[in-house]
Amino acid sequence: METIEELEKYLEEECYSFLEITIGSHYAYEGIIIEKNEEGYVLAASERGRREVLKSFPSEKDLVTYALEYLASNKWHRGHLVAWVWSREEIEQAEAELNHMQIAFERNDIRNYSKGRNAYRIFVFGRDILLLESFKRTYLNYH
Secondary structure: OOOHHHHHHHHHHOOOOOOOEEEOOEOOOOEEEEEEEOOEEEEEEEEOOEEEEEEEEOOHHHHHHHHHHHHHOOHHHHEEEEEEEOOHHHHHHHHHHHHHOOOOOEEOOEEEEEOOEEEEEEEEEHHHHHHOHHHHHHHEOOO
């Protein structure tokens, strides 16, 4: 892999989450930025409107190699929300379904999210998101 375009295609194929990655046609309000600009080839971070260059590179290939390692080192760059429910029973049912499908997941609850209600959430990583369209229709209940 030598170009930003090739890296973007790879990230799409491997189902990285673009909620916090800006690359090519993907734009995130905050997070990691992979680009060529007037400064050269850069890996930057953006938070609350502030942009900071984390590392500059002499070549596009060097940026791509580093960026891939950087993104792969944090599972949350591949994380996808697949369940958001309001009851312990529903989240336990969702966990049982994922276990039955042998899909790795991480549960992340938010106590007292809304008017004293707990929000129960589950994330999966990478390509497993491709197996869960029906599951998401059942368990993504934000309201």
